[in-house]
Amino acid sequence: MNSQAPMILSGRGVTAVLGPTNTGKTHYAIERMVAHGSGVIGLPLRLLAREVYTRLVEKVGPTHVALVTGEEKITPPNARFSVCTVEAMPRETKSAFVAIDEVQLAGDLERGHIFTDRILHLRGREETLLLGAGTMRPILERLLPGLTVIERPRLSQLFYAGQKKITRLPQRSAIVAFSADEVYAIAELIRRQRGGAAVVLGALSPRTRNAQVGLYQSGDVEYLVATDAIGMGLNLDVDHVAFAQDRKFDGYQFRNLNPGELGQIAGRAGRHLRDGTFGVTGQVQPFDDELVERIETHQFDPVKVLQWRSKALDFSSLRDLRASLDVAPVIQGLTRALPATDSQALDYLSRYPEVIDMATNPERVEKLWDACALPDYRRITPAQHADLISTIFSDLVRIGWVNEDFMAEQVQRADRTDGEIDTLSARIAQIRTWTYVSNRPGWLAHPTHWQEKTREIEDRLSDALHERLTKRFVDRRTSVLMKRLRENAMLEAEISVNGDVFVEGHHVGQLAGFRFTPIAGTEGPDAKAVQGAAQKALALEFEARAARLYACGNGDLALGSDGFVRWLGEPVAKLAAGDHIMHPRLILLSDEQLTGNARDHVAARLERFVNHHIATVLKPLDDLSRAEDLQGLAKGLAFQLVENLGLMFRRDVADEVKSLDQDARASMRRYGIRFGAYHIFMPLLLKPAPAELITLLWALKNDGLDKPGYGDLIPALAAGRTSVVTDPSFERSFYKLAGFRFLGKRAVRVDILERLADLIRPLLQWKPGSSARPDGAYDGRRFVTTTAMLSILGATPDDMEEILKGLGYRADAVSAEEAQAFLASQQPSSVAPASDAAETTDSGDDADPAPQEQAGETPVAPEVAAEATAGEPAVAEEPKPVLLWRPGGGRAENQRGGQRPQGERRAPNNAPRQGEGRRDNRDNRERGERTEQGGRPNRDGGSNRDGGRPNHRGDRQEGRPDRGRGDRPERGDRGKAPQPARFEAKPPRKEKPIDPDSPFAKLAALKEQMKK
Known part of the structure; x- marks a missing residue:
């Protein structure tokens, strides 16, 4: 290994055919190979190998040509010619002809060392061709002395x-x-x-x-x-x-x-x-x-070095093998290649104890190196790839071949043709791994079976992948239509009943209302002809549709909460803000083909429908806006009510309401207006349909269609909810538009608040000593919440506290014992003893008996849970403060958008809270304005006392002077302008002598006895 010169064969008999692409190099190599009795050609890709194989089969027949790649082998017994990938070329051959294509890849970092090895060491007996780019000439001439170079020019420009x-x-x-x-x-x-x-x-x-x-x-x-x-x-x-x-x-x-x-x-x-x-x-x-x-x-820098890895490997041990792979070249023009997939796998496996124990002799080390040549088709991590090689090597050492049960399990996982492109591609990569294993000599006990099986699975997966690729990336309808367009400029178009538009039988778009939407694939240079044919059909269809819409009934049209007007379910127009909130503008949704009289007819019909729809759903408001019998203050108040879409806070128009005489009030009530303690409103507009339309009109006028909360409160109103938990992210105005009063953490329907006012009013007007005392009254100035109040609001005691504070009431906290004692001192003849009282809970019952009919129900605050036992007084398990409510000073919470600070609860023991003072409670105590008849409130916020019998008190009978306290100034303030409320702390309470006949004296004496 120290001297590599003998390892490089001479360049004599080697011809390098170099030149750019399209010079016919591969064609020349095929012609030269078939001129010999045998030959081998190596190609860089299995795709190209398959193409060359097909061309050779056409020339000499399938029985004479073999195809050998890493995962595919076609080897007829009498094959004279072999087409291979460069990696699958034999290390030595006796063939007369050898050709290596794309030799410039010898400089590639990943695969270059394989091309270099074949260039330096593989020769044909009679002829050897090296095919590649002209950039290889200098390095080849330096490494292969005696090389013959043929440069071929490109055949085209x-x-x-x-x-x-x-x-x-x-x-x-x-x-x-x-x-x-x-x-x-x-x-x-x-x-x-x-x-x-x-x-x-x-x-x-x-x-x-x-x-x-x-x-x-x-x-x-x-x-x-x-x-x-x-x-x-x-x-x-x-x-x-x-x-x-x-x-x-x-x-x-x-x-x-x-x-x-x-x-x-x-x-x-x-x-x-x-x-x-x-x-x-x-x-x-x-x-x-x-x-x-x-x-x-085609002037490029020449290749200066080729990637090289030693061919003389030492299999004595794992250490020797790795050392031989790390040998550096000593010949100029060669450089040691970076670690390839096989050497990376060997590095991992050399650290596995089980591999070290098995690789104990040269034969097993060489077998391990052969296993490391398994390509990483799946592109997984090196460690995962090494694990698979370790399993294969272990089987080869222990049983002599790969465990076929294990292989069958792996192959079975890939034998599925369902899934999309990525899934099928992953399965093909998986099966290619086992195809490679089945084609390795000596690795399987039954290689032929597995070669056929894996090839069959790969073919089925390949067909399925081709189908998915074609389905996803080829629109056959469009491609065929494009051909038709190039052949014929006149195309036929038609429109189906459901609006599908066809050109030459191909679906090109959808007609919805008066808008045509082309589908994907009809855009581009050829789309003009398609569009032209479609537009001719659309022009006639638009006229026919305009005539049908003009003659349709209101049942075929609908106005949605999104502001779109739909005809038979298809949007044809949308509403936009107009000069007046009750008269929005109409914008047609149509293409340019809707013109002339057809367009005018459509616009006129839709405007007529929208106006009729608003006038019908908001009839009370529409009638009020057209009222001609209202005069003076009544007319002005009606105008304000229309501008506020049927709901106003009474405090905002308190002076106007007080100035109305009974005739004016009666004339306004005939239009469905109710004068409540907290609101002036029209109960008919609180239904879901009017509330939804009111919300839409306001949103159009104030760009509120996209604001949070739009449309979210209408379902609560439709479901009959009397109160809802507020959402801080909602637009505050939507609560009022939907008919709810925003009161801190909860919003209550305004008609329910008026029913609450009807329950509170008698409690604040009762005087000690009366023959019958309403539930919850103590001394006519304070009250506690009752089951009836909680029921109509659908609220908990904590919610009730939030609501009452939002309405401006103040709470005095006393102990449960003080409350029970105080109850006992109040008219015992008319009050049931606490021992006979049932536990008071939030029953959720909608029943609303008149206060006078609630005798027998002990007015125990819901905050106190009493345990009823025979003959024993009720004893609270845990003493809790009881809230005694009374009209508070200052303005009610949220009247100006303010909120009580988070965490503020109840004031201790009658102590005034900061920011609270006295307030004029005239708005809360106006009597006789519940309905024209007066009496007990119904579930819709009206009243129906004694079967609708008139109640001849105060403002409850039309034409009589209003004797209620709600419309007259407090004593001492008559003739004076209303003064703003003052917020100031109360002075310290002075000790006064107790009247021995007073009920409070009895309570004090009772306390003294209990202490003793």
Whole structure:
């Protein structure tokens, strides 16, 4: 191994046929080989080997030609000629002729050492040919003294065509990329734009590659997307080569292609005497002038060194084998190759204890090295690949061949044709591994069986992969239509009942409403003829559709929450903001073919429908806007209500409401207006359909269709929800538009809030000493929440606390014992004792009995859970404070968009909270405005006391003076302008003498007794 000169054979009898692509080198080698009695030719790719094999079979017959690759062997008994990949060429041969193609690959970092070994050591008895680029001449003449060199000129010219978009590339083009993902992406784009493309990758099986090339060669597709595999001698009818990438991964790093590699690939353009062009596409920058000139004139830098690895391997031990692989060349022009896949696998296996234990003699070391030659078809990690080799080597040592049960299991996993392109490609890589194993001499007990089985599976997988590739990247309908367009300029078009548009029987688009959408594949230069034929049919169809729409009923039209107007389910127009919120603009959704009277008729019919729809769904609002019997303040208040889409806070119009006389109020009630304690509103507009339309109109006017919360509250309203948990991300206005009042963490339907006000009002008006006391009243100034309140709101006690604070009430906290004692001192004759009370819970019952009919239900706060036992007073398990509510000072929460600070709970023991003062509670205590009849509220927010019988108190009967406190100023404030509420702390409480007849004196005495 110290002297390598004897290992290099002489160059005498060796001819180097060098030159650029399209010089006929491979054809010349075939002709020379068949002129001899036997021969071997080595090719860089199994794809090219299959092509040369086919050409030789045509010349001398299949019985005389063998094909030998790593995973395929066709070896007739009397074969005189062998076509091989360079790796599969024999180390020694007695054949008369030897040829090695693409010898410039001897400089490749990954495979170069194999080409170098064949160039230096393999010879034919009579003739040896080395075929390759002219850049190999200097190094070959230096390494092989006596070499004969023949330079062949290119048969056609090669020209640079510059940069073009992929969709503008000429027909019969090959687009080159260097990754499967990029190849597939380009092929997909071409399928959409130009009808389809064939794909060629080095990872495809020969059968799949041949089928794809057949698509291109037959003219079914006009484009080929490939890797640099086409630069290695594949003879295709390519007129133009376009580089979609100029960088590739060479096995070790990503790098730019050198001019010689670019020239090798670009040279595929043009065949024989037909000139070709090359250029760039996609994101590749145009080539500079110097590079273009070098490619056009085929002037490239010569190859200076060849990759080399020692042929004299020492199998004495694993250490000796690795040392022999690391030997450096001593001849100028050769350089030691980087570790290849086999040497990398050997490095891993040399560290496996089980491998070290088995590789104990030269025979087993050589067997291990043979196993390391297994190609990594699956592209897995070196460690995983080494594990597979270890398993194979272990079987070869222990039983003499690969365990066929293990192999059957592996083969069975790949024997499936379902799945998509990547799945099938992975299975082909898997089966190729076992095809290689089945073709290794001495590795299997029944090699013929496994060779046939693996070849059969690979063929089926290859056919399935070809089918998937064709289905994904070739639109046969479009490709056939393109041919038809080139033959005939007049095409027939028709439109089906469901809107499918056909040209010459091929589906080219879809007609929805008055818009035509072409499908993918009808774009590009040839699309004009298709579009022209389709438009002729569309023009007549548009007129017919316009007439049908003009005559249709309102049942065929619909307005969606997205603002689109649909005819028979297809969008024909959309709404946009107009001058007035109740009158949005209409925008037709149509192509240019809808013109003239047909367009006018469609627009008029749709505008009539939209106006009718708004007037019908929002009839109460529409009637109010047209009311002519309202005068003065009533008319102004009605105008404001229309502008606010049927809902206003009473506080905002408190002065106007107080100034209305009973006749004005009655006239407004006839239009469905309700004067509530907190709101002025129209209950009919709280239904889902009106609320949805109101929300849509507001969103159109305020660009709110995309704002968070739009459309989310309508389902809650449709489901009958009386309150919902608020979402901070929602647009605040949508709560009001949907009929909800935003109260901190919860929003309540406004009519339910009015029912709540009807329950609270009697509690605040009761006086101690009355014959009947409403549930929850203590002294006519404070109250606790009741089951009825929680039920109508569908809320928990914590929710109720949030809601009442949002409405402006204040809470005084007392202990449960104080509350029970206080209850006992309040009219015992009319109040059931606490011992007889049932536990009060949030029942969720919608029943709303009148306060006077709730006798017998103990007014115990829901915050206190009482345990009822016979003869014993109720005792709370854990003393909890009870909230006594009373009208608070200041403005109600959220009246101006404010919120109570997070974490603020209840005030302790009647202490005033910061920011709270007195407030005028006139809005909360106006009596007689629940409905025209008054009385107990219904579920829809109205009232129906005593079967609808009029109640002759206050404002409940039309025409009588309003004697309620809600419309008159507080004592001392009459004749004065309303004063803003003041927020100030209360002064310290002064001790006053207790009246012995007062109930509080009894409570104090009771406390003293309990202490004793």
